[in-house]
Amino acid sequence: MSLARNTIVQATLTLGSRILGFARDLALSARFGQGPMMDAFTTALMLPNMFRRLFAEGAFAQAFVPVYGGVRAREGDEAAAVTASEAMSFMLAVVAGFCILLQLLMPWIMPLLLSAYRGDEAVLRVAVTATQLAMPYLACMTVASLLSGVLNTAGKFALSAAVPVFLNLCTLAPLLAAYVVPASQPTVLMWVTAAVTVSGFIQAGLLWWGVRRLGVTLKLSVPRLTPNVKRALALAVPGALAGGAMQVNSLVSQVLAGSDEGARSVIYNADRLYQLPLGLIGVAIGLALVPRLTKAFVAGDHEGGRKTLDDGITLAMAFTLPAAVALFVIPFFIIDATVTRGAFTSADAARTADVLRQFAWGVPAFVLAKVLTPPFFAREDTRRPMIYAVSAVVFTIVVGSGLFFWLSSQGMDGVLGLAIATSLSAWVNVALLGGTLMREDVWRPSPAFVSRIARVLLASAVMAGALLAAGIHYETLGRLFLAKEVAVLVVCGAGAALYGVCLLAFRAVTIRELKAVLRREPGASVPSGLE
Template structure:
């Protein structure tokens, strides 16, 4: 299957999940607003969600695929299944023990993460229980991540992209129940946290079924640190850290924000919006690139590897840049029209929009990092991306802390400083990754590539002008179109249409090229119910 087709399959399924997630976030904001309980929810989800992004959404799978694929090629399917079983058993045991340790330590951890509410005993009690209920999701995702890697190596992408929908379905149910049943908001929050773990069990179970249907028989047994496990971990752990640099930065930002009431909620809402392009485009392309780049590297096809990376970056930027532009130009329009209701006010929307704008200019870097790390993983080089990720984290911690406290001293919103630092560190990470690839001649941007990116930028600039005009007339458009919800849909739809027309008008893409990218490659795996 072609790179574009693989990306389209995953992005389409991920879009469905994200739309349900958006519905869940609307229910969260309506139930809890931007206060103590919303801060508790974002804390309860922070650690398991970080691991979900590290593992289930691609970073661990990207690092595991070359190891599993190499054993499969050299020693056959049975040896690869043994390797996967050994790695899964060992990692599950380690992460399960880690989960239990965190749950025991949660009464001491939560006050540090929610320091703004540490004097409120009820908030602390609910925070501890909610985080303990959600934490087992982490162990479920350990199994799910490895199963996703097995499926992706076998050319099956759809199931691993589809199962995250159950996180949104399971958590949405108790939130909707909160509107219908006479229960306290705290009880709704606890039920929603428990639903996170329930969804993890469902996801792991479905992926296990998918792997069995693929013909791969895995076994979860006693953990053993075998040579294959050591080799897999040596590559997978640095790879996961490299792929998850942005997630680590996000956690650092949230820890700093814990001292500011409501700041954690602002970060949660902004995070959900600016990570949408990452989930739809960056992760999907990153996962699809790894098998292709691995084949090119093993066969010595340098030209094929270059073209694959050029296509991946072009495809990523064609979808990411308009999303980044929209988040930068009309953040308040988007948030106020969609989220403001119930306990979530227009003032909350304005604060979130200011922060979202500072994340928006980092969005292309977040996606590019997902596209530029697979060339390292394909060559089983996971250490240098890890070093670059650590550098990015250090920048976030130092610059973010400095800006956070300096902004607060000036009477400004300290969360703005955290967003700025996160975007700066993301671009530094991209610069380091691209610099090494270019220096080692693993990737050399061609004139055609540069021309294509310039045309995508021009199309995005036209769309930005239209969105800016709409933003200035937000109130008028809401009255003409009868509702702000209708206005934002119309504006975003017209902006997307204008962007698409400009892509063809500026010849950033042609119809023949579009058909070619979606055409199945010779020898590509057939699409089944799982791929």
């Protein structure tokens, strides 16, 4: 498949999952609002969610692909399967032990994570139990991430992109059931967090089935630190940290927000919206780039590698910039029209919108980091991306903490400072990654590339003006279309259409080029049932 086709397969399947995830979040907000139970839920999901994004959505798979693909090319499929089996057995044992340890220590950890409720033993007790129920999801994602890497190496992206939908299906089910079988908020919270773990077993099971259909036989065995495992870990562990810098930043922000009642819920709701373009575009392109770049670098085709990276960045920005613009220009319109209902008020929407706007201008950097990291992974260089990621995390901690406490002391919302620091650190990470690639002549922006990006920016600016006008007349549009939910769909759809027209009018893309990038590459084949 071409890069664009791979990306579209990934993004389309991910979109289905994100739509269900959005429905789940609407149900959560209507049930819990931005109160103690929502804070408890976001805390319970914080660690599993971070590892899901690190592993199941690509960073671990990106680091594992070059190792597995290299063994497969040099020694054959059987040796590659042994390497994957050894790595899976060792990592599963380590992560399972880590999960059990966290479950045992959670009564002492929770007051640190949710410090705003230290005086409320009932809330802390519920949060501890909910987190313990969700924790086994990490072990499931360890298996799922490695299986996704095996499938992606073979050019099979559909199944690994499709299985996350079960997280949303499983967690949405108890929320809907609560309307049929009345239950207290803490009871519903227990149902939802238990469903997180159930979804993990389903995802791992389906990916195992997909790998077996591919003809690859993996076996769980007594964990051993073999040479192959050491080599895989040496690349995978720092690679996962590097690819997940934004997730670590998000974790730091949530820990700081634990001292402010409702703040963690605000970050969760804003996070879910700005993560949408990252999940749809950044992760999809990142996964599609790694096999292509690995092939180019192994073959010594540096020009092909540069062209692939040019295409990847252009494609990423063409899809990401309009989403970032919408989140920046009309955040309240989007949140109030879609989320405000039940226990979630317009005041909650206004606070969340202010935070979302500060995350929005960092969205292009979040996606660019996903695109600029694969060239390092493809050359089996995960040390420097890890160093850059750690630098970005330190930046977030220092700047975010300072802004959080300073804004709070001034009577303003400290969460805004966390959002600002997260976006700034993302751009710092991009500057370090891109600067290294250009300095080493691995990639250098061509004049054609710069021209394309400028035209994409111009098309985004035109769309921004139209969305700004719509946002000013938000209430009028709500009355015109009889419902604010309909109004936001019409406005976003019209904005997307206008952006598409501008892309063609400014010749950022042409119809011929669209057909070309979607054309299957020579020799590509798609097995039945997997693509």
